[in-house]
Amino acid sequence: MIVCHCNVLTKAAILQALGDSPLSMPKSPAQVQKCMGCAPQCGHCVPTIREILAEARITTISVGCAVCPSSGGCAQNDDHPRPLAMTAAE
16 A cells, blocks of 8 residues: 555555664654655655554564463563553553
8 A cells, every 4th residue: 555655655665664673663754754765745644654653663562471461460470571551641
């Protein structure tokens, strides 16, 4: 799917440019386009690129541990990470 018609950017190309690490992931649509060697033009793609960034951040966040990845914490071991509580505002 073409996300940006001005620069002919597809969703697949944007996702590939984002990489796997949330720490190195671009934070804004302008940063995404800069990573891809172009610049924002008309701005119609900005909301869609924001959605792609949000989805990518969500899928790269790990919750819990390898033993209990979807639980609210590990009942077997207090050393296992517990997910942060999120509010509706987040």
